[in-house]
Amino acid sequence: MIIKVIGFLKKYKLRFAGAALLAIGTVLAGIGLMSTSGYLISRAAERPIITDLFMVTAAVRFFGISRAVVRYAERLASHDLTFKILMSIRYTLFRKIDQSPVKQLMGKRHGDLLSRLVNDIETLQNVYLKIVSPVITAGVVTGIVFVLLLFVDVVLALIALAFLISNAVLIPLLAHRIAKGRGKSEVQTKSDLSAFLVDRLQGLYELFWTRQKTSTEKQFNGMQSRLDQVERKNAGATGMLEGLNNAFSQLAMFTVLIFAIPLVLNGQLQGVMLAMVTLGVLSSFEAVQNLGNAFLHYETAEQAAGRVFALTEQEPDRRGKSNMAVDSLESIAFRKVSFSYTKENITLSDINFSIPAGNRVAVVGPSGCGKSTLLNLLLRFWYPDKGKILYGNRDIYDLDEEQYRKMFAVISQDEHIFNRTLRDNLLLANPEASDEQLRTALHKAGLGAYANQLDLELGNFGMRFSGGERQLLFIARALLKDAPIWVFDEATAHMDAQTEQNVHRILEANLHGRSLLFITHRLIGMDKMHQILAMQDGKIVERGTHKELLQKQGLYAKMYHLQNELIPEA
Amino acid sequence: MDVHFFIKGLALYSLAFTIVVLVQMYALSAIIHEVFMLSRFPETWLFLLLAATILLRSALIWARERFSHLKAVEVKSRLRSDLFSRLLDAGPAHTGKGKTGGVVASVMEGIEKLDDYFTHYIPSVIHIAVLPFVIIGFTLYYDWISGLILLITAPLILFFMFLIGTYASKTTQKQWKELSNMSSHFLDALQGLKTLKVLGRNKQEQEQVWHQSNRFREITMKVLRVAFLSGMVLELAASISIALVAVQVGIRLIEGLMVFQAGLFVLLLAPEFYLPFRTLGTNHHAGMEGAAAAEKIFELKDEAGNSEKRVSDEFVVTEASIKVEKLTFRYENNQNPAINQVSCTLEPETLTALVGPSGAGKTTFIYLLMGFLSPESGGIKVNDKLINETDAETWLRNVAYVPQHPHFFDMTLKENLLLAKPEATDGEVDQALKQAHAYEFIRHLPDGKDTFLSENASRFSGGEKQRLALARAFLKDAPLLIMDEPTSNLDPESEQYISEATAKLMTDRTTIMIAHRLKTVKQADQILVFDDGYLVENGNHQQLKHQDGLYARFLQNMETPNNMKS
Structure with a gap:
């Protein structure tokens, strides 16, 4: 899955190459600084005339300054690249989700899912910075160091290569084992603990009256100590990682030193080179020491990438056969429509009804009877398993999707208020509207108080x-x-009686011959409806006007009486 | 292992580490000196010394990492336990539903931030308080000119760090808020996608996502540029200092004023000397985050506060009336009492209905009754004993509670029921389920009573959950029953079952019910009408109906529930 993230790098070849070169340059400058310093003082100890050292001192200065500057440039370039990649991923993901059937996103916990997704994308930040870049740097720098040392001595070069490669392979392997352990137990235990905490705190009243406080505390501490155990194990392993990193680089230096000494003593290697080679080898390990960390992050990044790209792989919804134009109000008809979310439970079965143009139809019933599913089918968010929905006399899937949805305005608990200004939230409905038109709409909708606060920030x-x-x-x-069909879906649930009546009054004042589908479990204003459909368990069990249904003494009448038994609170 | 021990341990580590570094660099420079200047094979003990310091140094690093990670585990663990028991002690009325769930989740993440604080930030702070001093002291003694350079540059670097740090944190904080706004923008668009589709704006929104992301990138880069710049300045300062040491050592070597070994030794020490400053620079962020997280955690702990310890004292409610005397309670930071001088008596085995507008104090009243809150003045007496002078757990033996939105924990259905009576037999559980009219729908589940409930039993409808809550109350079989009558969204069938079960449950018990139905208040022995914290009316339906009060007005409103009928 991480490969896919890397795939996004292709779009930014130049930036990618630049960032990678800078990363390599940073490590090389470090090696240069240490080895030229070693050379400088070794040479100085031979007491040459001072001008002989100008070149070397210049080199020391150059590497010293360029190391700082190159690292700065590298950090900027790599972060810029990272955010460019994230930008592309976000954009691609949003487009894919937009094109795919809404079904996947409409689950019960879709809010959770989405915020998870946003976090996952942020996790992918680490892919370039902590995985791709260190791996490239390690490979290239190891090669360069090897080649440079070949000029000095083959044996020394091979020793350094062996240590560099073992450090680059063994430490990540160890890290991978640690991360695997973590992935399985630590992450799981942690999220269990968090879930436990939230669950118990939300049910605190129950815990108290059932007197489970002490036992809950005990349970919590039990889970906690299990987590501690896992974390303690990891603490040891992480420590080992750091310790081994240090051991590898210094032992490499030590071995190179031991092998270099005889070379110097029998004149195969110039004495001034000794300090230079030793210090150069020591500092070249900077290139491989981030790899352990890279593999600690690998698993998390892999999982995050898996979740993100699973969404982009969904096939776009292409059920429409043609794109016939829609531009005016027509009747709506459900013909033998059945639908279920899961295989076990049928949500809607054999639904038949129609809304003639300009008519008002209410759908009522206890919660969970399938009323709101009607809306999702009508708006083409879900596809019926059986039967079809007609607009005029055409199947809604033969119509142009966007033009068709233009016919509808939805007022429901599910609708979203964006974290933008009031003006922006309104303009979504009609981007061309003037401020004056916005104000008029607010007045008509009973929000006159906000007419002069179009810049008000809404949402979170x-x-x-x-x-x-x-x-x-x-x-x-x-x-x-200005859509010709209005759909209300439980719009007045959880409202006090006065507000509810206010909404009904405003609806009444603005409907003007539009069609209305009113989905509710609150039986208010029902006498204004041309037809009422009472639903239970996914079926329409009664239909008729308010008066007719009351006379029937069935489900509708029972619901009506139940409701009128409630004492109004305000 | 307390904090002092942790700090002492780290300080000791730093001291040991510094000595190892000194010995190591000495051995290394001596070996090179012997070979290069004297052209002879160094003595074996120098190699042994070097090898020993290499191993020792690696072992020390290992030990330090292990030590600080373990400390982090321990601190996190203690904080979590502490926090949880505080929240429990504070009781449900303080810790509340919903809101705290979110706060706690974010605090749990905050606790994780302490990881870096303990494993990176604190060790590097302590390291910087030890290593430079030892090295400066040693170098001053060994080669005073180089020592002087170290002595002068170190505070300069610290000063730079401080200067840039404050500037950077100011700009970062300013831009951080906007940054977090931006990242949630994407979430906002995703969550509102359905709305966007209905409004026909989804295509335009794609472009928006691109632009927002781009702005996000630009702002982030602005923040990072400052942060990275400070890193560069530090690094430059360190590099230049090292170069300064190298150059003056070089000059003195040429002049023959210094032996090669001493020069190399000082040169090798210089990077080790400046390293902790650079590390502190990179860990500064972890430090700030950790401090912020700690602050938030302690805030929450303070909010939860201390609960008073009370004596446990047996209460028997059966056949005793509950006397409420001038009960007054005020929520924190609220001027007006939520319950104001309320007095009444709840006779044994009667039904008391609480009515009143929302916010009138009905819920506060039942919380006081259950001991979730402590009154400001006045009290609730049973057999002449004040209930709030006793341990809440003891008092709650007498109480069963059926809230409007009962909570079910992430455990099996049976375990959820057994909370009310852990020692109950299977037969008792079945009996309770039958009494609550819940037996039938449970029986048809594939796992029956062992069905695992998650997400607050989301697989059950509101009516079914209500019946399970009633089953829990049946199982507890407590003399005092406190209920919040369900209001909405029940289907007529469930409604029937719930009424029957509730009626059965109330028999032979003292019941206090926040009532929402006319049927309930009509059959109540006593109706308490609350308004704005005051008990404004008290009597039965017949009595109150004819008083020209709030209750009568409620009834009037009910006559015309369907105002839309023109």
Whole structure:
């Protein structure tokens, strides 16, 4: 999966090459600095005339300064590249999700899933910085050091190569084993612990009245000590990693030194080279010592990449056969529509009804009866398993998707208020609208109080609208969009009686001959409906007007009486 | 292993490490000196010394990493336990539903941040307090000119670090907020994708995602440029200092004022000397994050506060009335009491209905009754004993609670029920399920009572969960029953079952119910009408109906529930 992230590097070949070269340059400058310093003082000890040393002192200065500067440039280039890649991944992902059927994203915990996804993408930051770049640097620098040492002596070159390669292979292997252990136990135990904590705190009332406080504390400490055990094991392994890194580089230097001494003593190697080679070899290990870390990150990055790219691999939804134009209000008809989310449970079975142009139809029933699924089918978010939905006399899947959806305005608990200004939230419905039009829409939707606050930040960062105001904002959007069909989906749930009536009043004042599909479990304003469908367990069990259904004494009448038994709270 | 021990341990490590470095560099320079200047094979003990220091140095690093990681594990573990028991002690009314769940989750992540704080930041701070001093001291003695250079440059570097650090953290903080806004923008667009599709704006939004990401990148790079620049300045300062040492050593070597070995030795020490400064620079961020996380954790701990220890004292509610006397309670930072001078009596085996607008104090009242909150003044007496003077767990033996939105834990259904009576037999559990009309739908599950519940039993409908909560109350079989009547979204069938089960459960018990249905209040022996924290009316339906009060107004509103009928 990580390969896919690397695939994104292709788009930025030049930047990639630049960043990689700079990373290599940083390590080489470090090697240069140490070895030329060693050479400098060795040469100085031979007491030459001072001008003989100008070249060397210049080299020391050059490497000293360039190391700092190149590292700075490398860090900038690699981070810039990383963010460019993330940008591409985000964009690609968003486009793919946009094109794929909405089904996958509409699960119960889709909020969780999405925030997970955002975190996963951020995790992919590490792929270039902590995996790709160190691996390339290690390979190239090892090669360069080997070749340079060949000029000095073959044996020394081979010794250095052997140590560099073992460090580059053994430490990552060890790290991989640690990470694997972590992936299995630490991450799992940690998330178990977190889930336990949140679950128990959310049910604190229950824990208290059932007097489980002490036992819960015990349970928590039990889980905690299991986590501690795993973490302690890892602590030892991490320590070993660092210790071994140090041992490898210094033992390499030591071995090179031992083999170089006889060479110097019998004149095969100039004495001034001794300090230079020793220090150069020591500092070349900087190139391989980040690899352990790279493999500690590998597993997490791999998993994150897996989740992210699983989404991009979904086939785009292409069920529409043709793209017939849609531009006016027509009737809607469900013909023998059946649908289920999972194989075990049928959500809707054999649904038949129609909404003639300009009619108002209510769908009522206890929660979980399948009412809201109707909306998802109608808007082409889900595809019916059986039967079809007609717009006028054409199958909705024969119509142009965008033009078809233009016919609808949706007011529901599910609609989203974006973390943007009030103006931007309204403009989504009609990008061409003037501020004046926005204000008019707000007034009509009963949000006149906000007409002069178009720059107000909404959503998480700014103030929050109350539940009632949210729905009114969606009405304002509906007005701006000027769609001929309005759909309300449990828009008045969790509202106090007064707000609920307010919404109904505003709906009444603005509907003007549009079609209306009103999905609700609150039986308010039902006498205004041309037809009411009462649903239970995925089937339409009763249909008729408010009066007719009350006379039937069936489900609808029972629900109505139940509701009227409630004492209003405000 | 307390903090002092940790710091002493690290200090000792740094001292040992410094000595090893000194010996190692001495041995190395001596070996090279012998070979290069004297052209003879060095004595074996020098090699042994060098090899020994290499192994010792590696072992020390290993030990330090292990030591600090273990410390981090220990601290994190203690903090988590501590936090959890504080939250438990504070009780449900403080720790509350929902909100704290989120806070705690983020604190758990914060605790993880302490990892870097303990394994990187603190060790490098302590290292910098030990190593440079020892090396400076030694070099001053060994070669005072080089020692002087180290002595002068070290504080300069520290000063630079401080200067850049404050500047960087200022700019970073300024831009950090915007940064986090940007990253959630993408989430916002994803979550609102359905809305965007209905509004026909999804295509345009794709471009938005691109632009936002690009801006995100630009701003991040701006922040990083400053951060990296400070790294570069540090590195340059260190490089130039090393070069300074090398050049003056070189000159003195040429002039013959110094032996080669001494020169090499000092040169080898210089990078070791500046290394901790650079490390501290890179770990500075971890330090700041750790400190911020710690602050947040301690805030939450303080908020949770200390619970008073009370004596455990047996209470028997059966056949005793519960007397509420001038009960007053005020939430923290609130001027007006949530419960204001409320007095009433709950007779044994009667039904008391609580009614009133939302926010009137009904819920606070039942929390006080259950001992989740402690009154500011007045109290609740049973058999002339104040319940809040006793340990809440003891008092709660008498209480069963059925909330409006019952919570089910991530365990099997049976375990969830057994919470109410851990020693109950299978037969008792079945009996409770039958009484609550829950037996039938449980029986049809493939795993029956052993079905594992997750995400607050999301597989069950609201009505089914309500019946399971009733089963829990049946199982507990407590003399005092506290209920919050479910209001909405029940199907008529569930509704029927729940009414029947509730009626059965109330028999022979003292029941206090936050009532939402006319049927319930009509059959109540006593109705307490709350408004704005005050108990404004008290009587049964017949009595209150004819008073011109809040209760009568409620009833009036009910006559016309469907105002939309024109």
